[in-house]
Amino acid sequence: xxxxxxxxxxxxxxxxxxxxxxxxxxxxxxxxxxxxxxxxxxxxxxxxxxxxxxxxxxxxxxxxxxxxxxxxxxxxxxxxxxxxxxxxxxxxxxxxxxxxxxxxxxxxxxxxxxxxxxxxxxxxxxxxxxxxxxxxxxxxxxxxxxxxxxxxxxxxxxxxxxxxxxxxxxxxxxxxxxxxxxxxxxxxxxxxxxxxxxxxxxxxxxxxxxxxxxxxxxxxxxxxxxxxxxxxxxxxxxxxxxxxxxxxxxxxxxxxxxxxxxxxxxxxxxxxxxxxxxxxxx
Amino acid sequence: xxxxxxxxxxxxxxxxxxxxxxxxxxxxxxxxxxxxxxxxxxxxxxxxxxxxxxxxxxxxxxxxxxxxxxxxxxxxxxxxxxxxxxxxxxxxxxxxxxxxxxxxxxxxxxxxxxxxxxxxxxxxxxxxxxxxxxxxxxxxxxxxxxxxxxxxxxxxxxxxxxxxxxxxxxxxxxxxxxxxxxxxxxxxxxxxxxxxxxxxxxxxxxxxxxxxxxxxxxxxxxxxxxxxxxxxxxxxxxxxxxxxxxxxxxxxxxxxxxxxxxxxxxxxxxxxxxxxxxxxxxxxxxxxxxxxxxxxxxxxxxxxxxxxxxxxxxxxxxxxxxxxxxxxxxxxxxxxxxxxxxxxx
Numbered sequence: 001x002x003x004x005x006x007x008x009x010x011x012x013x014x015x016x017x018x019x020x021x022x023x024x025x026x027x028x029x030x031x032x033x034x035x036x037x038x039x040x041x042x043x044x045x046x047x048x049x050x051x052x053x054x055x056x057x058x059x060x061x062x063x064x065x066x067x068x069x070x071x072x073x074x075x076x077x078x079x080x081x082x083x084x085x086x087x088x089x090x091x092x093x094x095x096x097x098x099x100x101x102x103x104x105x106x107x108x109x110x111x112x113x114x115x116x117x118x119x120x121x122x123x124x125x126x127x128x129x130x131x132x133x134x135x136x137x138x139x140x141x142x143x144x145x146x147x148x149x150x151x152x153x154x155x156x157x158x159x160x161x162x163x164x165x166x167x168x169x170x171x172x173x174x175x176x177x178x179x180x181x182x183x184x185x186x187x188x189x190x191x192x193x194x195x196x197x198x199x200x201x202x203x204x205x206x207x208x209x210x211x212x213x214x215x216x217x218x219x220x221x222x223x224x225x226x227x228x229x230x231x232x233x234x235x236x237x238x239x240x241x242x243x244x245x246x247x248x249x250x251x252x253x254x255x256x257x258x259x260x261x262x263x264x265x266x267x268x269x270x271x272x273x274x275x276x277x278x279x280x281x282x
Numbered sequence: 283x284x285x286x287x288x289x290x291x292x293x294x295x296x297x298x299x300x301x302x303x304x305x306x307x308x309x310x311x312x313x314x315x316x317x318x319x320x321x322x323x324x325x326x327x328x329x330x331x332x333x334x335x336x337x338x339x340x341x342x343x344x345x346x347x348x349x350x351x352x353x354x355x356x357x358x359x360x361x362x363x364x365x366x367x368x369x370x371x372x373x374x375x376x377x378x379x380x381x382x383x384x385x386x387x388x389x390x391x392x393x394x395x396x397x398x399x400x401x402x403x404x405x406x407x408x409x410x411x412x413x414x415x416x417x418x419x420x421x422x423x424x425x426x427x428x429x430x431x432x433x434x435x436x437x438x439x440x441x442x443x444x445x446x447x448x449x450x451x452x453x454x455x456x457x458x459x460x461x462x463x464x465x466x467x468x469x470x471x472x473x474x475x476x477x478x479x480x481x482x483x484x485x486x487x488x489x490x491x492x493x494x495x496x497x498x499x500x501x502x503x504x505x506x507x508x509x510x511x512x513x514x515x516x517x518x519x520x521x522x523x524x525x526x527x528x529x530x531x532x533x534x535x536x537x538x539x540x541x542x543x544x545x546x547x548x549x550x551x552x553x554x555x556x557x558x559x560x561x562x563x564x565x566x567x568x569x570x571x572x573x574x575x576x577x578x579x580x581x582x583x584x585x586x587x588x589x590x591x592x593x594x595x596x597x598x599x600x601x602x603x604x605x606x607x608x609x610x611x612x613x614x615x616x617x618x619x620x621x622x623x624x625x626x627x
Contacts, residue, residue, distance in 0.1 A: 045454070047449075047450045047453050047454050047457075047477075048450050048454070058545075061545065066541050066545070068541045068542055124349075125349040125350045125351045126351075128347070128349060128351070129349075129351050129355065129356075129359070132361050133312075133314075133345040133347065133356075133361060133362075212348065213347055213348055213349055214345070214346070214347050215316075215317065215318050215346040215347060215348065216318050216344060216345070216346050217318065221318055221346075222542060224447070225318070225320075225542045225543060226542060227447075227448045227449050227450065228447050228448070228449050228469070228470075228473060229449060229472070229473045229476075229542075229543060229545075229546065229549055230449035230450065230453060230473035230474070230476070230477045230549075231449075231473075231542075231545055231546055231549075232449075232450060234542070234545060
């Protein structure tokens with residue numbers, strides 16, 4: 001019986017990570033090939049599913065030869081990050097307030113839950129009417145989409161603080177500020193960061209809602225033009241762009257999570273431990 | 283410092299000051315309409331490319347939107363100076379008490395229409411009775427209502443379904459026979475035709491001559507914004523005139539400025555041809571308000587149930603800007619579009 005592979009090493013000496021990447025690439029290419037064959041053979045409706053090779057052509061056109069996607073991408077990403085920042089700050093601040101204060105929890109939480117249950121697409125025109133056309137109302141729409149996850153996660157993180165640890169802090173005479181900074185926030189950060197990940201990916205949906213209503217520019221507006229013109233290959237290129245952007249954003253947030261909540265992972269602990277050791281030695 | 287240097291410095295300072303003053307003098311005109319810069323409204327794109335709006339001291343702030351709030355609300359609350367309204371929206375806004383005037387007819391041939399598949403047996407809207415008709419948006423219901431009324435039918439005699447603007451949905455509904463016809467506008471058919479899905483229009487002749495996408499303004503703003511709106515409309519008219527001089531140059535301008543509508547060349551060319559038919563004014567003066575046409579279409583609109591009352595045309599048609607907007611040198615525009623073509627094609 002062969003010995004089990006060492007950690008990080010697969011069969012035939014191929015590193016596990018490389019094997020996984022190759023397997024993912026194989027699955028992806030098989031799916032794309034099946035799609036191409038299905039489209040060419042007429043099994044897939046060309047009105048809805050353009051050939052992958054046509055989508056590749058569109059990618060080249062909109063990114064390189066024509067280059068018209070860049071300004072739309074720039075506009076959409078600007079809105080995404082602005083709306084995410086505004087929604088996150090509001091969610092975390094309000095979530096902390098509601099978490100720490102029972103009175104606020106009683107009176108604010110129901111309104112937030114009702115707001116969450118209200119479809120954003122119904123509220124969006126009212127926001128435009130109230131705030132006017134332009135970036136401000138789009139950011140408000142995205143903020144509304146992003147706000148809930150940070151709010152609810154911050155609230156959960158603050159409310160569900162470990163009772164035993166809290167008792168210990170109290171018995172040692174810790175001040176409220178010390179309890180907040182040394183206990184509540186460190187305990188809540190991983191949960192808050194999970195909310196941030198959800199919020200940032202949701203912000204992409206938010207920007208689409210905003211741009212579908214205010215159609216001046218942005219990826220949402222571009223998708224509408226392409227679908228209206230039955231140019232589905234370019235529409236898919238825009239949609240896949242959003243998929244990739246969403247994936248990168250998610251991975252970026254994961255990395256940020258590992259960096260900020262370093263005590264939750266071995267690599268982070270090792271990094272901070274090494275840094276602190278170096279500081280002490282100096 | 284020599285006198286020459288002093289004079290040079292003074293001249294440069296004066297030039298910079300003048301340039302700054304000109305830049306400051308730009309007045310923003312906010313316009314709400316359904317589409318971003320598009321072949322559908324090529325006079326705007328051409329006017330901007332050739333610098334006509336800038337020359338008039340106007341910066342155009344386009345507010346393209348698809349919102350459930352009526353456009354007229356945005357001119358009433360001051361967010362928009364001009365709103366593109368169709369006749370039903372105009373008359374209903376007036377009946378609702380909105381103090382607005384129609385000051386310019388962007389399109390004098392209605393883009394709205396009712397299309398059936400090429401193979402359909404329907405020859406008139408009367409043949410649609412008892413079938414399901416697709417609407418591109420809810421705004422197209424009124425047009426279908428008016429079309430049916432011309433043949434003595436009502437909207438209750440057909441089933442309607444809102445399909446949305448998405449090309450694939452419209453195309454599939456038409457191709458697969460999910461609907462007998464689609465009530466929409468010219469841009470909705472272009473993609474279908476360009477992709478080989480044959481369509482035929484059965485729009486009643488009575489409805490073909492109708493203003494569309496007319497510019498409405500708050501009465502209070504007409505004097506306040508006179509200079510800016512006059513300049514805006516003159517620049518629009520110049521852009522409109524340019525296509526009658528050099529269509530190919532206009533096509534190139536559109537390819538450059540709205541490339542996403544021209545990735546399929548045939549669709550772009552078809553779009554431009556249709557847009558020329560709708561945008562180039564048939565009146566002697568560019569964008570002139572046509573009292574006789576508005577008087578003729580309102581009874582049809584009322585009979586169709588699209589409006590409750592007829593509004594006297596003198597209550598809302600206002601040609602106060604038309605004379606000045608139409609006052610430009612056609613030969614100069616011809617030279618400029620040809621010069622652009624020479625430099626860019």
